[in-house]
Amino acid sequence: MEVQRNVPLKKHTTFQIGGPANYFLAARNKEELIEALNFAKEKGVAPLIIGGGSNLLISDKGYGGVAIKVQNAEIEIEGENVLAGAGLLLSSLVKRSFEKNLSGMEWAAGIPGTIGGAVAGNAGAFNGEMADSVERVEAYDIKAGKIIDMTREECRFGYRSSIFKNNSNLVILSAALKLEEGSGDNILQKIEANLQYRREKHPKEPSAGSCFKNISVEELPEGFFDKFPETKESVRNGILPAAFLIHSCGLKGEKIGSAQVSSVHPNFIVNLNGASAGDVLELISFVKKKIEEKYGLKLQEEIKILDNNS
Ligand SMILES: Cc1cc2nc3c(=O)[nH]c(=O)nc-3n(C[C@H](O)[C@H](O)[C@H](O)COP(=O)(O)OP(=O)(O)OC[C@H]3O[C@@H](n4cnc5c(N)ncnc54)[C@H](O)[C@@H]3O)c2cc1C
Structure with a gap:
């Protein structure tokens, strides 16, 4: 297995964001994956495991250790x-x-x-x-x-x-x-309906999917719906959607640098053109602050943030 150096991780994330990995290995089968993990262990670093890179925000400074792209697809x-x-x-x-x-x-x-x-x-x-x-x-x-x-x-x-x-x-x-x-x-009907829904409701720009977790109604503070009755109608299956909260704070389309709260789906942050991880992180903090100010709720990120050294 080839050990590559200084590989830009933005090529391996759907956000198209992320600086270089010091070491990069692509593991095409189980044996190679274990070999790559042992390589990281020998180097004394925790590996950064990347699958499709579709739920990841990686620092602009990249990753100083060993990034492993998992490709055992049997x-x-x-x-x-x-x-x-x-x-x-x-x-x-x-x-x-x-x-x-x-x-x-x-x-x-x-x-x-x-x-x-x-x-x-x-x-x-x-x-x-x-x-x-x-x-x-x-x-x-x-x-x-x-x-x-x-x-x-x-x-x-x-x-x-x-x-x-x-x-x-x-x-x-x-x-x-x-x-x-x-x-x-x-089966085909369900697959096509779900794909159609995504085509209509999800943004086309690079992203990592939903940025924040939805909130279970059970976790809401007592009296939340008395204080904010307008939120009640957005509840589906016991879940208060983060997208509703973000939209109702008027944050759709909000931009920092080249990162934007999608105007198509407010729980997606999109990379308009060359956004940095810093832009996205600032926008995440901004959204969280606004939601907390209005609703007293702390949104939690659904995406995995790797920001150990930026
Ligand atoms: C347009 C779009 C739509 C999306 N829609 C949805 C949706 O509807 N529902 C949903 O849940 N998600 C959605 N996502 C987010 C994402 O696609 C999913 O969460 C997906 O399952 C992440 O898989 P991945 O291989 O890309 O993980 P990665 O982003 O590569 O990794 C995510 C985390 O998992 C860890 N990881 C990856 N592989 C392994 C492994 N083999 N062993 C241990 N840890 C591992 C990584 O280290 C990282 O911490 C969407 C994303 C996009 C871009």
């Missing part, structure tokens, strides 16, 4: 059981499942990430999420230097989170999923 399907390499694109999984008349992954159509990134962040949309289908995860425990097999419960899935999200010691190698036999026509 897939095996037996009946309703799917074994997918961490580097398999969600779009490939959606396509292959449809070809086998397997239902359960339609919600993921149009999400530009990998299985590893989707499991780590428990990606979800249209009332579906990764945790619904994951049976087991094969992970590499860097400290122990061994492969471990984890049950769904051990993955500790939560809303856009899992044990992997903030644990740089555990790297997902593959995931075993259980899907359900379905009708090809129904």
Whole structure:
């Protein structure tokens, strides 16, 4: 496996933002992924794991350690059981499942990430999420230097989170999923409807998807809806959308440098043309400040920010 130096990470993120990685390795199979992780261990640094780079904001100064691009994209399907390499694109999984008349992954159509990134962040949309289908995860425990097999419960899935999200010691190698036999026509219809929704409602400019987590109604302070009755009608499935709060603060289209709160979907921050990570971070702070001033709520980022040295 080739060890590359000073590779611009903006080429590997959908935000098209990110300075150079000191070391960069692309792992095309499980063995190479483990070799790359051991290379980082020898260098004494935590690796930066990149799947599709579609949920990541990387500092303009880049990453001083070892960045590893996960590309082990094997897939095996037996009946309703799917074994997918961490580097398999969600779009490939959606396509292959449809070809086998397997239902359960339609919600993921149009999400530009990998299985590893989707499991780590428990990606979800249209009332579906990764945790619904994951049976087991094969992970590499860097400290122990061994492969471990984890049950769904051990993955500790939560809303856009899992044990992997903030644990740089555990790297997902593959995931075993259980899907359900379905009708090809129904599966295709759902996939097309979801893709159509994304084409209409999501911005075209580079981004990392939804920037902030939605807020569960259960987490709201007592009396919130008495104080802000206008927010109540935006609640869907027990969730107060961050997009509604941002929109209602008049922040749609707000710009700092070349970063903008999308005028199409206010929970997306987009890179208009050459935005820096600094622009995006300033805009994130600005949005959070405005939401806190108006509603007394602290928005939390859904995107993973790597800003260790900027
Ligand atoms: C236009 C657009 C629309 C989107 N829509 C949605 C949506 O509807 N729902 C949704 O949930 N998300 C959405 N996203 C965000 C993103 O695509 C998903 O969260 C996706 O699952 C991230 O996968 P990734 O491979 O790109 O992860 P990356 O961005 O590469 O990584 C994200 C995090 O996961 C970690 N990670 C990646 N691979 C591994 C691994 N193998 N082992 C351990 N950790 C790993 C990374 O280190 C990082 O911390 C959208 C993004 C865009 C740009």
